[in-house]
Amino acid sequence: MTELARLVALLLIGLLVGLLNGQLAWSLAAVAVLALGFHLFQLYRLHRWIVRDEDRINPPDGSGVWGDLIDALYRFGKRHRKRKQRLTRLLERFNEFTGAMPDANVVIGPQGEIRWLNDAAQTLLGLNQPADLGQRIGNLIRHPDFLHFLRHGKYAETLEFPSPLREDVRLSVRVVPFGNHERLIAARDVSHFFRIERMRRDFVANVSHELRTPLTVLSGYLETWSDMRDEVPPPLRPSLEHMSGQAARMQQIVEDLLTLSRLDSESTVAGDQVDVPIPAVVATLREDAEALSGAQRHVITADIDAELWLRGEIKELHSALGNLVSNAVRYTPAGGRITLIWKAEADGGARFEVRDSGIGIAAADIARLTERFYRVDKDRSRASGGTGLGLAIAKHALQRHGARLEITSRPGAGSTFACVFPSGRVVRKTTRARAG
Structure with a gap:
């Protein structure tokens, strides 16, 4: 106005x-x-007042509007x-706060371009600030496992790989998606835990090797006395048989520990790989299961896709699948049903299942089944002759082939153990194999 x-x-x-x-x-x-x-x-x-910062706090006089x-x-x-x-x-x-964090943190955009990083990212991942801002992280960190992990897009698990700066520094990396197709990469130095785990593996392998020789000697003497059973006093014969059985069990434990140490040494299959005739392997496993069943007379059937093969290491695959089948025989009551299934998946992968009508497993125990020497029922497990390492061996062998082990069960309702293989391992063959 x-x-x-x-x-x-x-x-x-x-x-x-x-x-x-x-x-x-x-x-x-x-x-x-x-x-x-x-x-x-x-x-x-x-x-003039607006553009001159030094006068910003001293406004000019004015009247009216x-x-x-x-x-x-x-x-x-x-x-x-x-x-x-x-x-x-x-x-x-x-x-x-971020500068004081010991973990490396990097924020990347939808195309993998670096938008922000903290000080630890420079010492652990070898990134530089501000020179690397805007650069694609895949051009700066070239480790193949890391690149595959970023492209894969499934970040529920962590990845371990050596630091780009130092081979002796082991990093555990987790990726967290957020915002508008952005991702947070968090890397932690786990070299100490990696060294402890390597020491554990070396210790187990060395002890197993050291035990093998005296066990072989003891088993040799026991076998000699078993061959001369008629010369052994009758009161000692049950003890001789018991010692022979326990020595054989101990030898099997040592062999399983050595197998685990070998599987632990590398995350993927090393050496030459071949097209493995899984249909023939499953047919053989069925015959072995019938022999192991013996007087218990389990009803064992197989449903096999005869054209479905796998690319991999035949001994490891045979061991993994065989451990699942032998477990089913041991923990299924006499006369129970065991079904072996080898089939293709909708996504191009393959699936091997062992279904049984056994005693079943409580939900609290399923997560721990693949731990070394873990037993749901210790007395029954020892009586059945298992070493407690079969499922651990199966899990590691499958992981080395990019596969996973799935377990579903309920007490009293049987169990299903499934090996799920990725499509990259599947090979189609025209040769027909017999299925029982």
């Missing part, structure tokens, strides 16, 4: 002066020029400066 009243007053003055001197048009033009000059001057002062505008801008700028100061403090605290 003040500005409008001022404009009306100027127009009236111009009109009065114009009427008095007979120059109405010139008087009104002079009034317009005067008003425009005033506003241009106020606009100039406002612009210009005074209101300058006052509103001043208050807005004051609030903005306070917010900026708070954000600056928060950012400083955030940088202090």
Whole structure:
């Protein structure tokens, strides 16, 4: 209203002066020029105040609408400066926090471009800030396992691989998707745990090797006495048989420990791989299961896709599948049913299942079944002759082939053990194999 009243007053003055001197048009033009000059001057002062940072806290004087505008801008700028100061403090605290973290953290965009990284990412992953910002992380970290892990897109598990800077530094990497197709890469130095695990594997392997020789000697003597059973006093014969059985069991444990140590040494299958005739392997396993069943007379059937083969290491695959079949025979009551299934999956992979009508497994025990020497029923397991290492061997052998072990069971309702192989391992053959 003040500005409008001022404009009306100027127009009236111009009109009065114009009427008095007979120059109405010139008087009104002079009034317009005067008003425009005033506003241009106020606009100039406002612009100079806005663009000069040193004067930001000292606003110019103004009247009317210009005074209101300058006052509103001043208050807005004051609030903005306070917010900026708070954000600056928060950012400083955030940088202090991330800088103190021992884990490397990297934020990448949808195309893998690096958007942010902390100090630990420079020491563990070899990245540089700000030089590497905007670069694709796959161009800077070239480890094949890491590249495959990023492309795979399934981040439920972690990946371990050596640091790009030092081979003796082992990193555990987890990827967390968030935001608009962004991902957080968190890498932790697990070299200490890796060294402890390697020491454990070496210890088990060395002890197993050391035990093998004396056990072989003992078994040789026991076998000799068993061959001379008629010369052994009758009261000692049961003890001799018991010692022979326990020596054989101990030898099997040593062999299983050595197998586990070998499987632990590498994450993937090494050496030459061949097309493995899984249909023939499953048929052989069925025959072995019938022999192991013996007087228990289990009903053992097989449903086999005769054209479905796998690319891999035949001994490891035979061991993995065989352990599942022998477990089913041991833990299924006499006369129970055991079904072996070898079939293709909808995604192009393959699946081997062992279904039994056995005693079943409680949910709390399923997660621990693949642990070394873990037994659900210790007395029954020892009586059945198992070493407690079969499922651990099966799990490791499958992992080395990119496969996984799935277990479903309920107490009293039997169990299903399934080996799921990826499509990259599947080979189709036209040769027909017999299925029982």
